[in-house]
Amino acid sequence: MLRIAKFSSFRCWRRFLLVLPSAMGQESSAQQLWLQFFADPSQWWDHRFDKNNPRYPDFKHKETQEALWIDGRSTPPWVNKVLSAMRPGTIQRNVASWTLGIKRCVKEGQNRKALELFQDMQREGVSPDKFAFIAVLKACANLAALEKGKQVHNQVMQSQCESDIFVGSCLVDMYAKCGSIEDAWLVFSSMPTRTVVSWSIMIMAYAKCGQGQKALDLFQEMQQEQMPPDNATFVGVLTACTSIGALEQGRHIHALLIGLDADIFVGNCLVDMYAKCGSIEDACRVFKNMATHTIVTWNAMINGYVKCGLGMKAVEVFRQMKKEDLEPDSVTYMGILNACASALAIEDGKLVHAEIVHRKRCFDLPVANSLIDMYGKCGSIEDAWKVFTKMPHRSVVSWNSMIAACVKCGNGKKAVELFQQMRKEKVEPDNFTFVAVINACASILALIEGRQVHEQVIRSGFSSDIIIGSCLIDMYAKCGSIDDAYDVFKSMPVRNVVSWSTMISGYVKCGHGQKAIKLFQQMQQELVKPDGVTYVAMISACADIGALEEGKRVHAEVTRSGLELDVFVGSSLVDMYAKCGSIKNARTVFGNISRRNVVSWNSMLTGYALHGLGKEALLLFEEMCESGAEVDGSTLACLLSACSHAGLVDQGYYCFESMVPLYGIMATVEHHSCMVDLLGRSGCLNEAEDVINSMCCKPDVSVWMALLSACRINGDVQMAERAAEQILELDPENSSAFVLLSNIYAASRKWDSSTNLQQTRRKQKTRRKQHVIKQPGCSWIEVNNQVHTFVVNDKEHPCIQEIRDELRRLFMAMKSMGYVPNTHLVLHDVEEEVKEISLLYHSEKLAIVFGLISTPPGSPIQVLKNLRICADCHTATKFISKIVGRSIILRDANRFHHFKKGACSCRDYW
Incomplete structure (x- = not known):
């Protein structure tokens, strides 16, 4: 059936209905009627496409506005035939x-x-x-x-x-x-x-692209133009506050929301904003005042608690949500799994896992990835592996999560193997993959594998990634290849504070404190602002090389930056001042730390131990216990070390015996080593050996080395031989044990035994050719912000002739005052005169004399030595301090010695 209607120009309907004849005999007249209207089909619009209202015409004339309907059920076949024969576009769509x-x-x-x-x-x-x-x-x-x-x-x-x-x-x-x-x-x-819609769109655009402050500025401009905001505007502004953590501005926006905060979208944004800005109390208040809660609202609360580090609170919210019969979605499950991961709540995580399986969401890729992450952070690598292996499809995120889980659980080797398997399965790694596997190589010191990963980073086009670059620097530094680390650092097109801090830390880890300081100075020249990590690394560098003046300058910068009260920075400053000989400054900084943790207490205890202030360490430990601070194994090791350096045998023994009953801490190898050192230094060698024999765990090299060192102090050759035998059995290539035993023989004038030991050692070929290399003794001193290093019988220093001349003058003055060179310490069978000359040019004496000739009269001298100071240098330094009338501070491998007016703070006990 065809219906035709015509509209007047005044839009009044003047309707007529024409029913086309359906009989075959009248077909020709119908065709004539059709042609009457469709003489020129191009003048008609075709509305049949996407027509959703049957009252709307199928065809409409462009000029006359005549309309035509076709009833598909009763339309004569010839009509369809005519229409289908028309060239497409003859009857146009408008x-x-x-x-x-x-x-x-x-x-x-x-x-x-x-x-x-x-x-x-x-x-x-x-x-x-x-x-x-x-x-x-x-x-x-x-x-x-x-x-x-x-x-x-x-x-x-x-x-x-x-x-x-x-x-x-x-x-x-x-x-x-x-x-x-x-x-x-x-x-x-x-x-x-502009309408409110255009303003709202632009504000949201800035908020979503990470330019939250511009969004807030635009909102302020909108208000100045007196354009009333609507709900969409406030959603954009709150999103902007969330993106930049602008809590106070968010509160101001909230105050403008009177009458609009009932909107569910605005309410959800308020909850999300407060939670992500760290004000979980405000988020809870908004949440409770909302009339209805959607799954988005609950998810915002769960993720808010996770962000604030309140994982168990997030678990409680999840349970409350389930009581209201609201079905979790993927975002909910990812949020609650993150909560379990942050709180290490593996049992709750397993319950969530069971629910995920029950609701058949275990094949949801993001949820499965969150499960791997949760199990990995909770230390259950087996459960993470089960989830990973059961996944029908794995994305690059799945592989990243599994690799990161292995690294977290200390299985760096497995992480590297997974990365290799990932490459075999043609899964392209992303920047997170490379970060995880580089950290894995760093954790197991896998330098070769790390270099291979570095090559793949370059091939994959990630060599300019600043995070990957920083991880590569860290990996090379930890693997001892500091030159490779610096090559990566130099090649980075852009460097941020993290990359600078990582390179500085790398130098510190590899013992290049002076290079770390120079790099820090270069960093400041390039106007890169240091952060807490940078300052901690720099402070450690100053501590390692005894650069007190540079350390003080860094301290001044820390104070100006407002980081002095940070517990980690403060603890590093305590350690630095203690290791640089200024225990008074260390105590002052320690007193300024408002919230001390176990690290800060241990730093101060270690400082007292280094300076031989055992009684002060015991008083500090009492103060620590009274404050309610946590006592850990390191605390007790520091205390035992302090007692050892001060000769407080009874107090140290009481501390050792009280570990389990008073503090619930089992004695480790480290504690036993400290106890052996304590007893051995005081001459109780038999008691020290008894401690070793009564250990519940197997003694390691460090314990026997403590006994061997004590044997050297006390000249007990037989026990030294027993200790050395145990050391060489555990570590046949231990050069320190060989050197110590050889020195003990020589000091006892057992030249034949010393010679035989050396000959026997040379014949050992447990590996390919090995040569025992004694660590060369060296001493260094900071003068005019420059560190000067000396070795025994040094001939390279520019001022060496002047130093030797002054040293010989002091030598004659000391002899006139009763100084007698301790030639027993010369471990070679040579003439006495040769022995005296050998003792005269020890590295610490050279460094002390350089300090005397290079600094103003009366100023203190501070020297560091990498080995234990020998008895002759100890005696000679006492005489020098009396002759020149200056304080001399010397830090050796074990402790500090403060020389003044011919006496030492150690009271000749070290």
């Missing part, structure tokens, strides 16, 4: 019909089809109107199709639709979602008129 089709595709998520329809429309000669542009711009935004969006923008300008406020808003939205915030701003700023 712009409204095309736009309707584009809109429908966008609504159904078929954005690419929408773009194709837009192109077809233009090919058929139909010019888009503003509604078509709005629809296609939405499709471009959804696809983040920037280039296509720019092409549409050009057409918008040609059609002069750009001034339309709705088209302009859609252009802003399209550019923002495509990541071109500059183009979005250009469109927005050129709009002649």
